Amino acid sequence: MNVIDNIKAQVEAACKQTVSCADILAVAARDSVVALGGPSWTVPLGRRDSTTASLSLANSDLPAPSFDVANLTANFAAKGLSVTDMVALSGGHTIGQSQCRFFRSRLYNETNIAVAFATSLKANCPRTTSSGNSSLAPLDTTTPNGFDNAYYSNLMSQKGLLHSDQVLINDGRTAGLVRTYSSASAQFNGDFAAAMVRMGNISPLTGAQGQIRLSCSRVN
Ligand code: HEM
Structure with a gap:
């Protein structure tokens, strides 16, 4: 999460409340794979972040x-x-x-x-x-x-x-x-x-749904 927080801080400084944490995570996952010698791919962007957070819901889906x-x-x-x-x-x-x-x-x-x-x-x-x-x-x-x-x-x-x-x-x-x-x-x-x-691409929030989080570890 420190790495994501660091990326998020730099993205926010460049362009306020525009890029979601969900998109940052998707791009960071791709770039991590590339950095370790794996394949690259184009990441579809435009996800928005959830207005809720639930450990139990995440665990019940995983x-x-x-x-x-x-x-x-x-x-x-x-x-x-x-x-x-x-x-x-x-x-x-x-x-x-x-x-x-x-x-x-x-x-x-x-x-x-x-x-x-x-x-x-x-x-x-x-x-x-x-x-x-x-x-x-x-x-x-x-x-x-x-x-x-x-x-x-x-x-x-x-x-x-x-x-x-x-x-x-x-x-x-x-x-x-x-x-x-x-x-x-x-x-x-x-x-x-x-x-x-x-x-x-699993059920992304788009358009007016969700929010752009200011901190990736909590809802706004
Ligand atoms: C097939 C079902 C899956 C199960 C049951 C599963 C389960 C787990 C478990 C139990 C851990 C260890 C977590 C911990 O010790 O805190 C783990 C780590 C990890 N999993 Fe999975 N996983 C699955 C699918 C995936 C998928 C789809 C990906 C990504 C494409 C993935 C990527 C990783 C990575 C990178 C770690 C290491 C995290 C770290 O070192 O911090 N896993 N997984």
Whole structure:
């Protein structure tokens, strides 16, 4: 949020209350991917910001890391996104980190996880829920700071960090795409970019709807 606040301050100084936080986030997401070696795409602009903010509503709309392919598919379909969009967008986990609380159950209860991978993660993510909940591990253990298709080959060697990642290779509806993306990075890049545009177009506020926030972390 500090990065977004910083961008927002500079945009406001140049042009008062004109560019929404939603548009800034969409452009920053694209530029972050490009900076880390991933594809570029044109971001449709003109979104406005919500006049409300709700943690519980956001969480009830977002998929959970405990989801299987059926739940994930339904969750994406509810927003007009296809199975291909879902598998391509999951490749966003080629960068970034997760807290232990979201992958602990996978470490200690699942068998489709590479043994050495699980052992090294357990060092900072103990079985007991009384400690380590916020310890971080990279979502892509192979190239954590580069935007590439290693996320998919990780799944093929049982090195997905989240349950919702690893299930993609164990389900007939998604396994073929995982294998394709693991070997065809240009196809992954193209499908990811197209799916980012579709995800960014989910029910935008336009025209007289919503507001242009002055601070991205609160409504006006
Ligand atoms: C398929 C359903 C998805 C699930 C269940 C999911 C779940 C998660 C979880 C649990 C985390 C860790 C959050 C934390 O520890 O605080 C995470 C992080 C992340 N996710 Fe997802 N995610 C999904 C889809 C996506 C999509 C579509 C994208 C973008 C295209 C994405 C990009 C990221 C990134 C970049 C991070 C790292 C954030 C950071 O390091 O600060 N995820 N995701």
